[in-house]
Amino acid sequence: xxxxxxxxxxxxxxxxxxxxxxxxxxxxxxxxxxxxxxxxxxxxxxxxxxxxxxxxxxxxxxxxxxxxxxxxxxxxxxxxxxxxxxxxxxxxxxxxxxxxxxxxxxxxxxxxxxxxxxxxxxxxxxxxxxxxxxxxxxxxxxxxxxxxxxxxxxxxxxxxxxxxxxxxxxxxxxxxxxxxxxxxxxxxxxxxxxxxxxxxxxxxxxxxxxxxxxxxxxxxxxxxxxxxxxxxxxxxxxxxxxxxxxxxxxxxxxxxxxxxxxxxxxxxxxxxxxxxxxxxxxxxxxxxxxxxxxxxxxxxxxxxxxxxxxxxxxxxxxxxxxxxxxxx
Numbered sequence: 001x002x003x004x005x006x007x008x009x010x011x012x013x014x015x016x017x018x019x020x021x022x023x024x025x026x027x028x029x030x031x032x033x034x035x036x037x038x039x040x041x042x043x044x045x046x047x048x049x050x051x052x053x054x055x056x057x058x059x060x061x062x063x064x065x066x067x068x069x070x071x072x073x074x075x076x077x078x079x080x081x082x083x084x085x086x087x088x089x090x091x092x093x094x095x096x097x098x099x100x101x102x103x104x105x106x107x108x109x110x111x112x113x114x115x116x117x118x119x120x121x122x123x124x125x126x127x128x129x130x131x132x133x134x135x136x137x138x139x140x141x142x143x144x145x146x147x148x149x150x151x152x153x154x155x156x157x158x159x160x161x162x163x164x165x166x167x168x169x170x171x172x173x174x175x176x177x178x179x180x181x182x183x184x185x186x187x188x189x190x191x192x193x194x195x196x197x198x199x200x201x202x203x204x205x206x207x208x209x210x211x212x213x214x215x216x217x218x219x220x221x222x223x224x225x226x227x228x229x230x231x232x233x234x235x236x237x238x239x240x241x242x243x244x245x246x247x248x249x250x251x252x253x254x255x256x257x258x259x260x261x262x263x264x265x266x267x268x269x270x271x272x273x274x275x276x277x278x279x280x281x282x283x284x285x286x287x288x289x290x291x292x293x294x295x296x297x298x299x300x301x302x303x304x305x306x307x308x309x310x311x312x313x314x315x316x317x318x319x320x321x322x323x324x325x326x327x328x
Contacts, residue, residue: 088285188327191233191247193226196255201271205278227252246326253318257300257311264314267298271276274303281305
């Protein structure tokens with residue numbers, strides 16, 4: 001399944017790279033539906049430059065949104081694969097410049113201690129209240145129980161933003177391979193869309209958006225990608241035995257927050273809280289960075305790329321309320 005997602009993304013990016021732009025129709029070479037789904041389904045590739053694995057097992061329950069699950073349904077685990085949006089600090093021990101384990105990141109987390117989360121506080125994966133974390137599942141519960149847990153789990157995939165924002169506009173395509181979700185037994189898979197990248201301060205600065213308007217080209221790329229992704233996931237949902245593959249739209253919810261900030265209790269949506277808010281992220285956003293805001297609850301975004309905890313909470317609550325029944 002993930003190879004299909006990644007190949008859709010790579011074809012789109014290759015088309016943009018080759019032709020220099022996207023048409024308003026977002027047309028890219030047509031292919032037979034499902035042609036990207038190979039019979040082996042063993043590996044997938046992605047150009048995501050910040051792609052971290054957060055493997056979290058838990059009982060699904062949010063701290064704010066109350067979600068009722070039918071008695072005859074079981075969600076044995078929540079497994080999250082994703083980029084910096086859901087990373088809880090898993091790259092702290094990796095040699096990379098893309099670290100966020102220093103202030104002001106994490107200043108609103110418990111104790112005000114930075115953990116590596118790419119925000120001022122919690123990230124989406126934190127809004128699932130976990131009763132239990134299991135590291136080496138097979139070694140504890142055995143093969144049979146592991147298969148049951150995987151079959152009844154819900155896997156969330158959050159990836160693609162870096163491919164458009166970083167890989168296409170800055171560095172070209174890079175590949176990385178990971179095990180297939182469906183191939184190892186996952187049957188309920190939720191894939192999040194790419195957000196309106198042109199509305200992020202970093203893209204407004206780099207690609208040419210203004211304080212009032214979002215950069216058009218990155219947003220257009222996001223829309224084309226999301227359209228192709230949605231269609232491919234629909235095909236997979238109809239053709240993978242016993243699978244529930246759900247496309248989750250985060251593009252429009254975040255766009256609405258950014259274009260109508262006061263509706264959600266925000267004051268600033270065109271720049272981040274950290275520094276000038278136009279380009280600062282990672283090492284450029286640190287405890288010595290001047291002009292960092294004192295009240296990030298007024299901001300949709302914490303740095304030039306990542307939302308604040310308050311924004312994440314609004315989005316996660318909306319996702320659970322809208323889509324919970326789709327993957328039960």
